[in-house]
Amino acid sequence: MTLNPKLTKLLNEQINNEMSSSYVYLAMAAWFERTPYAGFAQWMFAQSGEETMHALKFYQYLVDRDAKVELQPIEKPKMDYKSVMDAFQYSLKQEEKVTQQINDLYEVAEQVKDHASKNLLLWFLNEQMEEEKTVRDMLDRLKLAGDDAASLLVLDREAGSRKSTGGGSRPNMVGGGA
């Protein structure tokens, strides 16, 4: 079944949205690297990798459906944040925006009765629900920690132990590993 042209265009846009998201998180990782919070830097780096995996999932889907992949320029991400809280609040907004995008995509897939696309998008909707929850949980704990340095460092350590499914850990250039 040929992929509907409107759906093809929107799925291509979603590759760009996910890559932009990946860029936003990489910028956040870079910002955290210049603070004492190495754990949050690791968290954002891992999140950036996950977003790249999302983009590649849409890419692969278009290829599998024999549709044309059209890559667009990626917007320059916001590079500076006021605080840990500020970065995570921005992250939540980012995820809510993506959830809306996927939701809109699902609606189009439904309109054109493309059930395979609906199936792909359902996976993404669940993923979005999880990502929003993870960020909200962190925001709750950041609120609780407030300006208390010891509490923030506990959260930072916890964030740093986060396992990534996509991007993996930050490469350790100094150690010269594999």
Ligand SMILES: [Fe+2]
């Ligand atoms: Fe994503």
Ligand SMILES: [Fe+2]
């Ligand atoms: Fe995400």
